[in-house]
Amino acid sequence: MSEWITLTVNGARRTVPYVAKKSLLDILREALDLTGAKEGCGYGACGSCTVVVNGEAVKACTLRGKEKLNGIEVLTIEGLADPEGSLHPIQEAFLRAGAVQCGFCTPGFIMRLYALFKNKPGATEEEIKVALSENLCRCTGYEAIWEAALLAQKLMKGRPFPERGS
Amino acid sequence: MRMNFQYIGKSFERTDGYAKVTGAAQYVADLKLPRMLHAQILRPEFAHARIQSVDTSEAERSEGVVKVVTGKDCPIYFSAAGFYDQRPLAVDKVRHGGEPVAAVVADTLDHARKAVPKIKVAYDPLPVVLDPVEAARNKAVLIHERLGEYRHLGHYFPEPGTNIFHHYRLRKGDIGAGFKEAEVSVEGEFEFSLSAHSAMEPHGAICRWEGKDRVEIWASTQAPFAVQQTVAEMFELPHAHVRVHVLYLGGGFGGKSDVTIEPMVACVARAVPGYAVRYICSRKEVMTSTVLGRGMKARARLGARKDGIFTAFQAELYFSDGAYGDAATNIVTVAGHNCVGPYAIEHCHVDSYGVYTNTPPVGAYRGYGHPEGCFISERLVDMMARRLRLSPLELRRKNFLCEGRRNSLGETIRDHNGDLFRCLQNVEKEFFSRPKPEEDERYLYGRGVASMMKSPKGAPNASSCCQIKFCSDGSVHVNLGGIEMGQGAQQAMRQIAAEALRIPLDRVSVYREVDTQHSPWEWQTVASMFTYRGGNAILKTAEEAIRVLKENAATVLGVVAGGLEYDGESVFLKTDPDRKVAVKDLARGYMYGNGLTVGEVAEATAGDRLPGYVEPDPKFGMGTAGGTWTFGCQGCELRVDKKTGEVIIDQFISSFDVGRVISPQMIRGQIVGGVVMGVGQTLKEKIEFSEQGKMTNATWVRYKMPRIHDIPKKQMIILAETPEQRGPFGARCVAEHPMVAVAPTIVNALYDATGHDFFRLPVLAEDILEVLK
Numbered sequence: 001m002s003e004w005i006t007l008t009v010n011g012a013r014r015t016v017p018y019v020a021k022k023s024l025l026d027i028l029r030e031a032l033d034l035t036g037a038k039e040g041c042g043y044g045a046c047g048s049c050t051v052v053v054n055g056e057a058v059k060a061c062t063l064r065g066k067e068k069l070n071g072i073e074v075l076t077i078e079g080l081a082d083p084e085g086s087l088h089p090i091q092e093a094f095l096r097a098g099a100v101q102c103g104f105c106t107p108g109f110i111m112r113l114y115a116l117f118k119n120k121p122g123a124t125e126e127e128i129k130v131a132l133s134e135n136l137c138r139c140t141g142y143e144a145i146w147e148a149a150l151l152a153q154k155l156m157k158g159r160p161f162p163e164r165g166s
Numbered sequence: 167m168r169m170n171f172q173y174i175g176k177s178f179e180r181t182d183g184y185a186k187v188t189g190a191a192q193y194v195a196d197l198k199l200p201r202m203l204h205a206q207i208l209r210p211e212f213a214h215a216r217i218q219s220v221d222t223s224e225a226e227r228s229e230g231v232v233k234v235v236t237g238k239d240c241p242i243y244f245s246a247a248g249f250y251d252q253r254p255l256a257v258d259k260v261r262h263g264g265e266p267v268a269a270v271v272a273d274t275l276d277h278a279r280k281a282v283p284k285i286k287v288a289y290d291p292l293p294v295v296l297d298p299v300e301a302a303r304n305k306a307v308l309i310h311e312r313l314g315e316y317r318h319l320g321h322y323f324p325e326p327g328t329n330i331f332h333h334y335r336l337r338k339g340d341i342g343a344g345f346k347e348a349e350v351s352v353e354g355e356f357e358f359s360l361s362a363h364s365a366m367e368p369h370g371a372i373c374r375w376e377g378k379d380r381v382e383i384w385a386s387t388q389a390p391f392a393v394q395q396t397v398a399e400m401f402e403l404p405h406a407h408v409r410v411h412v413l414y415l416g417g418g419f420g421g422k423s424d425v426t427i428e429p430m431v432a433c434v435a436r437a438v439p440g441y442a443v444r445y446i447c448s449r450k451e452v453m454t455s456t457v458l459g460r461g462m463k464a465r466a467r468l469g470a471r472k473d474g475i476f477t478a479f480q481a482e483l484y485f486s487d488g489a490y491g492d493a494a495t496n497i498v499t500v501a502g503h504n505c506v507g508p509y510a511i512e513h514c515h516v517d518s519y520g521v522y523t524n525t526p527p528v529g530a531y532r533g534y535g536h537p538e539g540c541f542i543s544e545r546l547v548d549m550m551a552r553r554l555r556l557s558p559l560e561l562r563r564k565n566f567l568c569e570g571r572r573n574s575l576g577e578t579i580r581d582h583n584g585d586l587f588r589c590l591q592n593v594e595k596e597f598f599s600r601p602k603p604e605e606d607e608r609y610l611y612g613r614g615v616a617s618m619m620k621s622p623k624g625a626p627n628a629s630s631c632c633q634i635k636f637c638s639d640g641s642v643h644v645n646l647g648g649i650e651m652g653q654g655a656q657q658a659m660r661q662i663a664a665e666a667l668r669i670p671l672d673r674v675s676v677y678r679e680v681d682t683q684h685s686p687w688e689w690q691t692v693a694s695m696f697t698y699r700g701g702n703a704i705l706k707t708a709e710e711a712i713r714v715l716k717e718n719a720a721t722v723l724g725v726v727a728g729g730l731e732y733d734g735e736s737v738f739l740k741t742d743p744d745r746k747v748a749v750k751d752l753a754r755g756y757m758y759g760n761g762l763t764v765g766e767v768a769e770a771t772a773g774d775r776l777p778g779y780v781e782p783d784p785k786f787g788m789g790t791a792g793g794t795w796t797f798g799c800q801g802c803e804l805r806v807d808k809k810t811g812e813v814i815i816d817q818f819i820s821s822f823d824v825g826r827v828i829s830p831q832m833i834r835g836q837i838v839g840g841v842v843m844g845v846g847q848t849l850k851e852k853i854e855f856s857e858q859g860k861m862t863n864a865t866w867v868r869y870k871m872p873r874i875h876d877i878p879k880k881q882m883i884i885l886a887e888t889p890e891q892r893g894p895f896g897a898r899c900v901a902e903h904p905m906v907a908v909a910p911t912i913v914n915a916l917y918d919a920t921g922h923d924f925f926r927l928p929v930l931a932e933d934i935l936e937v938l939k
Binding site: 037076105140 | 416654842
């Protein structure tokens with residue numbers, strides 16, 4: 001007898017079998033075929049698996065347990081562009097600033113910033129830096145990611161935050 | 167040379183950008199295939215031990231297990247670089263703690279994981295050697311007893327009966343005379359710790375056999391054609407029957423250029439033909455069981471006349487290259503002939519040893535022996551400047567390689583090889599034209615500079631090939647085999663192709679995946695060579711494709727092709743531009759109204775390799791082994807916190823002579839990223855082992871890499887552009903280079919700040935505190 005859990009992922013209700021010890025990352029990647037979130041380490045050090053859970057940035061590889069998973073609302077990188085495929089300003093900013101190289105860390109950084117700016121559009125430079133320090137990148141040396149964050153903030157300034165997933 | 171470029175020297179959105187910001191870009195771990203099984207690997211309890219027995223029976227009965235494979239099932243030696251000392255799984259002996267001993271194949275990953283501990287292995291432990299100098303001398307503990315029997319290429323020099331698997335000798339001039347001429351000399355003992363590349367994407371491979379004769383592999387590799395050849399050789403298959411696919415690669419830095427897990431996965435999958443066997447390394451396994459980088463101990467001495475002219479350089483380098491030497495052989499050679507630095511020195515005498523140790527094998531890592539060598543030369547040059555009371559900049563200028571001077575290999579440098587003086591001047595103008603901040607209550611301040619050079623090292627026949635095919639609307643496919651691993655290979659190729667074919671960027675479709683079946687041959691995407699070589703391949707191929715279009719048009723217009731011109735849209739008569747045929751009507755031959763078709767299909771292919779490139783001479787270690795260079799200088803201004811020993815880099819400046827900028831955004835990405843990687847290597851990163859050879863920090867929690875708070879406050883980039891004679895549009899290689907001189911730049915600045923010479927990397931805050939006491 002398998003147990004089931006229900007999550008809302010990118011605005012859609014999904015029911016998946018619950019397997020003990022499986023993380024949210026495993027569920028996204030294996031059960032739901034959402035492979036945008038990546039596993040770089042498997043223990044929350046790199047942030048490549050960062051998604052937005054109930055409005056907060058969460059390292060999906062560390063979120064486990066039936067109670068913690070059942071009923072949550074998840075936004076992944078696949079849910080960030082609008083349905084026609086137009087990019088979210090944060091995605092746009094990453095391209096313009098040259099913040100994408102190998103791309104493996106990119107979804108995690110973008111989701112980290114999405115949660116930050118959704119909750120705090122006017123986040124200070126130090127707050128942005130603290131948020132970004134949760135994630136590792138080995139290609140860019142962070143400078144372009146930093147610039148992308150500032151550019152994204154600028155692009156969204158003075159208008160409602162483009163919220164996704166509902 | 168053309169100057170009015172439309173696509174060269176400008177930044178455009180990356181071809182892979184949209185896929186990467188939307189999560190659509192696929193990496194090997196994202197791939198699912200039908201009938202896919204999962205492999206997990208048993209690693210040994212000891213770093214050095216004989217295997218007495220392996221009992222797989224209990225594991226075989228474990229839930230979901232389809233097969234258990236051990237080294238006895240595939241006792242084949244493989245090699246990608248020409249030194250056959252490694253097997254896919256350990257057979258009679260384990261030589262490092264991360265070696266594969268057995269593999270479980272099961273229906274699910276969990277079932278495979280659960281079965282691994284059920285394999286019972288009896289070991290007979292052997293003494294462990296970790297230090298390369300000690301290992302080189304220790305004839306009692308041999309990691310490879312049969313070193314003398316291994317098949318290898320002629321330019322590797324193993325010393326059977328020892329742990330030295332390769333000894334490179336550089337003998338230029340007469341070292342005795344060189345030191346006799348010297349009026350002063352400086353020397354040092356250097357240490358460069360082992361480090362982990364830590365590309366964000368772990369290594370992975372999926373392998374599927376069609377019976378025993380054909381095999382398909384999806385792998386995270388920078389070198390699909392090397393994997394193809396290696397696996398084909400192992401199983402004595404026609405190379406063409408091995409097909410290797412590479413999707414997007416989540417960073418490489420050399421760590422995915424050596425053949426590592428693929429032979430093992432191929433062996434394992436061969437036991438279950440028809441099934442796809444998937445194996446993705448855990449982060450720990452990437453660190454313990456693929457390849458590491460660096461790992462050097464060295465002694466070196468530089469001699470100079472009182473006027474500052476260098477007369478002699480002598481060094482002995484020992485590399486702790488781990489349990490297998492195949493991936494490290496060439497690094498030993500390159501470090502040997504590059505550790506003299508970018509200077510003309512008449513008398514050089516270097517012995518560089520690749521030494522077996524009971525640690526994971528060392529492979530290519532961004533810079534390939536050059537960061538190790540550069541650390542030696544640039545520290546010695548700084549020390550020499552102090553001895554001679556000369557400015558370190560002036561001393562470098564007196565000895566720089568330049569037009570007409572000969573490098574350590576005996577090659578004569580020409581102007582088109584690049585301008586070190588210009589690079590140094592760029593650093594000097596920015597940094598040394600104003601006074602350094604005075605020591606204050608909290609901080610000591612320091613400034614340092616270092617120069618570098620890098621030449622590629624590869625197979626002398628290493629090539630990049632290109633295929634161009636026109637579509638019937640005049641848009642074009644451009645296909646190469648260089649791997650996109652973040653550096654922007656695809657985008658660089660797209661810009662070069664658009665320029666060469668004079669076709670708008672949005673009508674040029676470059677390849678996304680690489681597949682040995684369909685992609686043109688590329689030796690490996692290494693040595694920072696792809697833009698250079700791939701770019702040249704495009705130029706040659708474009709010329710050929712345009713020739714076909716012109717021939718077709720000549721037939722239609724009834725003229726000779728020599729009288730025709732091409733502008734990307736049409737082919738027309740030079741003397742009468744109104745007489746023209748559209749490219750789209752020429753792409754597949756020209757079809758008249760009645761269907762009669764004349765001419766050829768506009769598809770072309772061509773390749774490029776460095777001309778005259780050879781292995782070093784066996785006796786003197788010299789020859790045309792450099793191929794091409796990129797020169798550069800870096801400088802930094804830093805602060806040392808007197809209380810904590812913490813180093814804050816306020817400014818870091820890089821100046822490279824890149825020949826020609828193809829994309830400013832991508833060059834900046836390479837330089838800024840390379841510098842930060844170098845900062846990590848200099849101040850943080852170090853792989854550590856217990857005395858028994860167990861890696862003690864094989865996690866990203868314990869192995870500290872730079873995060874955003876650790877980067878220089880400001881990075882500056884000032885490029886020189888002295889066109890390279892045969893580079894595409896004059897472009898030169900730049901990718902590994904930004905990492906090469908970072909360590910000596912910082913360590914020279916640390917001397918300036920603290921008055922202490924550090925010789926051992928990384929320099930940790932505690933090391934600095936120690937000397938401040």
